[in-house]
Amino acid sequence: MESIRPNSLLEFVGQQQAVDILKVHLASARKRNAPMPHLLMAGPPGLGKTSLARIVASETGGRLLEAVGGTIKTPADVAKLLGNIRSGDTLFIDEIHAVQRSGEELFYGAMEDGSLTVEDKSCDRMLRDLGLGAGKATVKSVRRLPPFTLVGATTLLGLVTAPLRSRFQTILTLLPYSLKEMTAIVLRTAGQLGLAMSGDVAEEVARRSKGTARIAVSNVHWLRDYSLAHGCRMTGKSAGDAFLMKGIDGNGLTPTDRAYLQRLVASAEAVGVETLAATLGESVETLEQAIEPFLLAQGFVEKTARGRVATAKARSPCGVAA
Numbered sequence: 001m002e003s004i005r006p007n008s009l010l011e012f013v014g015q016q017q018a019v020d021i022l023k024v025h026l027a028s029a030r031k032r033n034a035p036m037p038h039l040l041m042a043g044p045p046g047l048g049k050t051s052l053a054r055i056v057a058s059e060t061g062g063r064l065l066e067a068v069g070g071t072i073k074t075p076a077d078v079a080k081l082l083g084n085i086r087s088g089d090t091l092f093i094d095e096i097h098a099v100q101r102s103g104e105e106l107f108y109g110a111m112e113d114g115s116l117t118v119e120d121k122s123c124d125r126m127l128r129d130l131g132l133g134a135g136k137a138t139v140k141s142v143r144r145l146p147p148f149t150l151v152g153a154t155t156l157l158g159l160v161t162a163p164l165r166s167r168f169q170t171i172l173t174l175l176p177y178s179l180k181e182m183t184a185i186v187l188r189t190a191g192q193l194g195l196a197m198s199g200d201v202a203e204e205v206a207r208r209s210k211g212t213a214r215i216a217v218s219n220v221h222w223l224r225d226y227s228l229a230h231g232c233r234m235t236g237k238s239a240g241d242a243f244l245m246k247g248i249d250g251n252g253l254t255p256t257d258r259a260y261l262q263r264l265v266a267s268a269e270a271v272g273v274e275t276l277a278a279t280l281g282e283s284v285e286t287l288e289q290a291i292e293p294f295l296l297a298q299g300f301v302e303k304t305a306r307g308r309v310a311t312a313k314a315r316s317p318c319g320v321a322a
């Protein structure tokens with residue numbers, strides 16, 4: 001898929017509060033000739049966290065180093081990551097809540113005063129090999145790091161530990177896009193792909209994109225491919241046919257979404273998320289991070305102490321009488 005990510009804050013659509021805060025930080029950093037302060041972004045997938053991190057790196061003039069939290073498991077992993085940093089770099093860690101605690105602690109000093117504390121156990125191993133005991137010769141060395149900015153992103157802010165969270169100067173919460181913002185994203189993407197699209201069609205695409213920029217971009221790519229394959233212009237009818245082929249309805253619900261709702265509607269009692277995951281062949285994480293946020297926000301589902309419950313609104317897209 002072609003990259004159509006915005007290259008600057010001027011090109012970025014939506015998330016106005018986050019953009020305004022970033023503008024202040026970037027302007028201050030330029031005047032101080034210093035890196036931007038460490039930043040944590042939280043919100044559901046597809047709202048622009050990665051794009052904003054790349055914009056920060058671009059506008060500060062340093063390199064962008066990227067890592068995924070789940071791959072950072074040991075202090076050695078953190079030391080290797082931080083050891084590659086150059087002055088002015090932006091280190092972006094996606095899903096930072098998944099960093100293992102033993103490794104996470106090395107970030108504390110790096111974020112507070114730019115120090116990296118590493119334990120050298122070579123002396124300890126040497127004494128053990130000589131049969132002179134162990135555990136008494138571990139040496140801690142402190143390395144100064146070049147000035148840098150750590151940008152963390154998470155879909156589960158509650159899982160970011162308090163010690164790590166407190167070391168970010170700013171926490172930005174990204175929210176689903178409005179219909180107007182989504183329509184602008186659709187039109188911008190269509191233009192970049194050379195797909196002629198009217199405002200009315202763009203708004204219809206936006207309605208089916210769950211307030212999520214990533215889904216909107218994917219939908220526009222699909223419509224481009226559909227129109228090229230069928231040799232047709234992108235009209236309201238052809239867009240509707242393209243979405244019908246993928247099973248995406250007027251609410252933006254996918255076949256998986258509808259199967260989720262149908263399972264709830266068919267039950268006289270609340271259904272646990274583990275049961276839903278097993279029924280749909282999905283992981284609990286996929287349900288909680290990719291499927292449920294939109295259904296909850298739109299009022300299709302309610303969470304209770306006993307599990308998930310379908311609302312009256314959920315009965316219409318499921319084809320069940322209220």
